[in-house]
Amino acid sequence: MSDTDLKKELQMDEAEKLLPLVLEILPGHAAEGLIDIYEPGSYTAKSLRKLCDKTLNKKNLSIEEQLIVEDIKRQLDGGKLLSRGQEIEGTALEYAVSEQTEAGEKYLYVPIRAIRPQEGGIGLILFDYGDEQ
Amino acid sequence: MRQSRLDRQIRIEGWNQQALDNAKIGVVGDEDLLASLYVMSASALGINHIVSLAPSLDPLLVETAKKLNPRFTLTHMEGFYTHPAIDELFKGCRLIVDLSHYGLANKLLLEKGFRENIPIIRGFCYEKNGDQGFKVFSYLRGREWQELEQIISSSHLPNGHFDDGVLDTIIAGIVLEETKNLLMGQDVSDDLISYARKQLNTPNNQHNILVVGSGALGIFVGLGLAYSKFQNITFMDPDVIEITNLNRQVLFYNAIGESKAITLSKKLNTLFGIESNAKVAYFDRNSDIEFYDVVFDCVDNFETRIVLSETCKDLGKVLISGGTSPNAGQVVTYNPNDNGTTPAELLGMYDIVEKRHPETYQRERAACTYQPDPSVIMTNQIAAGFMVDSYRMLIDGQKPENVFYDSTSAVRF
Numbered sequence: 001m002s003d004t005d006l007k008k009e010l011q012m013d014e015a016e017k018l019l020p021l022v023l024e025i026l027p028g029h030a031a032e033g034l035i036d037i038y039e040p041g042s043y044t045a046k047s048l049r050k051l052c053d054k055t056l057n058k059k060n061l062s063i064e065e066q067l068i069v070e071d072i073k074r075q076l077d078g079g080k081l082l083s084r085g086q087e088i089e090g091t092a093l094e095y096a097v098s099e100q101t102e103a104g105e106k107y108l109y110v111p112i113r114a115i116r117p118q119e120g121g122i123g124l125i126l127f128d129y130g131d132e133q
Numbered sequence: 134m135r136q137s138r139l140d141r142q143i144r145i146e147g148w149n150q151q152a153l154d155n156a157k158i159g160v161v162g163d164e165d166l167l168a169s170l171y172v173m174s175a176s177a178l179g180i181n182h183i184v185s186l187a188p189s190l191d192p193l194l195v196e197t198a199k200k201l202n203p204r205f206t207l208t209h210m211e212g213f214y215t216h217p218a219i220d221e222l223f224k225g226c227r228l229i230v231d232l233s234h235y236g237l238a239n240k241l242l243l244e245k246g247f248r249e250n251i252p253i254i255r256g257f258c259y260e261k262n263g264d265q266g267f268k269v270f271s272y273l274r275g276r277e278w279q280e281l282e283q284i285i286s287s288s289h290l291p292n293g294h295f296d297d298g299v300l301d302t303i304i305a306g307i308v309l310e311e312t313k314n315l316l317m318g319q320d321v322s323d324d325l326i327s328y329a330r331k332q333l334n335t336p337n338n339q340h341n342i343l344v345v346g347s348g349a350l351g352i353f354v355g356l357g358l359a360y361s362k363f364q365n366i367t368f369m370d371p372d373v374i375e376i377t378n379l380n381r382q383v384l385f386y387n388a389i390g391e392s393k394a395i396t397l398s399k400k401l402n403t404l405f406g407i408e409s410n411a412k413v414a415y416f417d418r419n420s421d422i423e424f425y426d427v428v429f430d431c432v433d434n435f436e437t438r439i440v441l442s443e444t445c446k447d448l449g450k451v452l453i454s455g456g457t458s459p460n461a462g463q464v465v466t467y468n469p470n471d472n473g474t475t476p477a478e479l480l481g482m483y484d485i486v487e488k489r490h491p492e493t494y495q496r497e498r499a500a501c502t503y504q505p506d507p508s509v510i511m512t513n514q515i516a517a518g519f520m521v522d523s524y525r526m527l528i529d530g531q532k533p534e535n536v537f538y539d540s541t542s543a544v545r546f
Contacts, residue, residue: 028541078481078484078485119433120433120457
C-alpha cells in the first residue's frame with residue numbers, strides 16, 4: 001500500500017471511531033494470527049501496545065489460539081511487534097483501516113506482526129570472560 | 134572441496150543436497166538478465182544440470198556459474214519456445230522454470246506442465262500503467278486457478294519488454310527458492326507472489342555510496358547498484374574469502390584467501406566499468422562516513438548494525454540495512470529527513486545484544502570468535518535486491534516500505 005493510500009484509509013470520520021476494533025497479532029508472516037475484538041469505547045484511550053499486551057495475555061484460549069501464541073512468543077524472543085513494518089506507538093486508531101464483513105458490517109482492523117530480525121551469516125561466540133582467562 | 138563449498142547450506146536442518154545434485158532443470162528465458170541470473174544462482178546452490186532455451190545468456194553470469202561449481206553443466210539452445218516440437222530438449226527435467234516474456238511460451242509450458250505433470254515455476258518483471266514490479270507463481274497440476282491469467286504475458290510473441298537487473302535478482306532468488314522446495318519435496322507457495330511500486334524516473338547516479346560488508350549481501354547489492362548504473366561505490370570489509378563462502382558469494386570463485394572488499398570492487402570495475410574502491414577495515418565508531426550520501430548495511434552481526442545506525446543518525450545519513458537467515462530476511466530504511474527510527478531501534482537490536490551478553494556489545498569484534506551459521510544464496514539476493522530498490526525509490530521521491538521476507542510464508546513479504 002502506498003503512503004497516499006494509507007493516509008486515505010487512515011482519514012476516518014468520527015463515525016468510524018465508533019466501530020469495533022479487530023486486532024490481529026500474527027507470528028512472522030503467518031496467514032492467521034491471534035484475533036481479539038474490542039468494542040467501541042474500549043480502545044480509543046489505550047495505547048496500541050497495551051492492547052497487544054492484553055490480547056497476548058488472554059485466557060481461555062482454544063488449542064489453535066494457544067499454538068499461535070506460542071509461535072508469537074517464539075518470534076518475540078529477540079523480536080518485536082510491528083505494524084506495517086513500523087514501530088507501534090500511539091493508539092490503535094492511528095494504525096487502523098476500515099474494512100467490512102461479507103454481510104456489510106463495518107469494523108476497524110489493525111494487523112500486528114511479531115517479527116524477529118535476521119542477523120546475518122555468522123553467529124558471534126563471545127569469548128568466555130570467566131576466571132580461566 | 135565440494136563439501137566445503139556447500140558447507141553453509143548443508144548445515145540447514147532437513148537439507149537434501151542430493152536432491153539438488155541429481156536434478157535436471159529446464160529454463161526458458163529471453164535475451165535479458167533474468168534467466169542468466171537464475172542459472173548463476175542455481176549453480177551456486179549446487180544444481181548441476183540445466184538445460185536452457187533462450188535467445189542469449191549473459192556470458193559473465195554463465196562463466197561465473199561454471200567456475201563456481203565444477204560439476205555444473207549447461208546445455209543452451211539459442212531460440213524461443215514457440216512450438217511443442219522443442220519439448221524434446223526438456224526430456225528428463227524435474228521441473229521447468231519459465232522466465233520468458235511472451236505469452237506463447239507461457240501457454241505452451243503450462244499445457245506441457247498439465248499434460249506431463251511437470252511443475253512450472255513462472256517468474257517475470259513487468260511495467261504497466263506507471264507501475265513496475267514482478268510476479269512469481271508455481272504451477273502444479275491441479276492449480277488451474279485464476280492466478281494463471283496474471284502470469285501470461287500480454288505480448289503473444291517475443292517482443293521488446295521491460296527488464297530491470299535489480300528486480301531480476303529478486304525474482305531469480307524467489308524462483309530458485311521454489312525450485313529448491315520442489316526438489317526437496319517441501320511446500321511451494323500457493324499464492325501469486327507479487328511486488329509493485331511506482332515506475333522509477335531516471336535516477337541521479339552520482340551519489341557516493343558506502344557498502345559495509347562485502348559478503349553475499351554486499352555482492353548482490355554491488356551487482357544491483359552496478360545494474361542501476363551507480364558509479365561511486367566504496368566497499369568496506371575486513372575479511373578474506375573462504376571456500377565456505379562460495380555457495381552464495383558468487384563473484385569470489387577464483388579469489389580464496391584474498392580480501393573480499395578489494396576483490397568485489399575490482400570485479401565490478403572490470404565488468405561494469407564503474408569506479409568503485411575498497412577499504413579493508415572494520416566499521417567502527419571512528420569510521421568516517423561524512424563523504425557518503427548513503428550507507429548500505431550488509432554486515433553479519435547486530436553489534437556493528439547498532440554502530441551503523443547510531444553513526445548514520447548522528448550524521449544524518451541515509452541507511453539501508455539488510456539482514457538474512459536461510460529462510461528469512463529484512464530490509465529497513467532509515468531516512469534522516471523523515472526523523473524515522475533507525476534499524477537498530479526498530480528491530481530492538483539493543484535488547485537482543487544486551488540479553489546476549491550485557492557487557493559486551495561495545496567490545497571490539499577482534500575479541501570474538503565466530504561460529505558459522507547456515508546460509509544460502511536465495512535470501513541474500515532477495516534482500517539485497519530490495520535494499521537497492523529501496524534506495525532507488527528513495528532518491529526517486531517515493532517512500533520505500535520496510536520489507537520483511539519469509540520464505541516459509543505463502544505471500545513471502
